Amino acid sequence: MNDLFFKLTASYLKALSHPTRLKIINILKEKELCVCVILEKLDLEQSNVSQHLRVLKEQNIVESRRDGSKIMYKVKDRNVFFILNKINDSLLKQLSETQDQLKKGGL
Amino acid sequence: MNDLFFKLTASYLKALSHPTRLKIINILKEKELCVCVILEKLDLEQSNVSQHLRVLKEQNIVESRRDGSKIMYKVKDRNVFFILNKINDSLLKQLSETQDQLKKGGL
DNA sequence: TTATGATATTAGAAAATTCTAATATACTTA
């Protein structure tokens, strides 16, 4: 396990670690969509969304192609859904543990 | 899928997205260790390591207990290893795709 | 060939993260 490996892994994780980027991945879960449709679903500045898309693309998490005047994006690395599901598991487990502790505490 | 869920997921990912924190998780993979031993393996400032440990603890990824004058840390959320392995897969896949493209290109 | 629509890029301000250095806390031993 060398430094480069940890750096690359951290970069990948960093690309995922923003609510807007997670939303984008979720929006693209089922199908390829143009930026215009992604924009409609996000209520954010166009340039901001474009920047977030770039971050995801730089990590090869999504990919894009031109279709006429539109740019179509889709999830390239479907592993992300696996990863996000696992995190979901962790968060739910934490939640139930917190609830258990509250019960123990008597309140 | 609401905003809070994406925020929580992003926070979890952010806690993981630093090389030092990934190293710490790796160091703690097999066993519980005191901060002093973690420090030995990292060659970083004590306060810096302490701060990284706190970030991991805040996300319930690691947990700690006092043992005399030492504080022992261990990985609480073993899901992380699953997540990190998946990311490892993604990175290796990307690497082999890059190699394929270089071959195609003729060089 | 000009105007328009879709998207990307850039510049810079604002916010968040990270690091270092200093100090505080808590346990142990003399």
Place this chain on the structure above:
DNA sequence: TAAGTATATTAGAATTTTCTAATATCATAA
């Protein structure tokens, strides 16, 4: 109880990320 050891916390500087606003690019339609 004083000194030493282990770890946490704090303050502030440095760096990185994020956002907004403006501008650039490129394909299409007129």
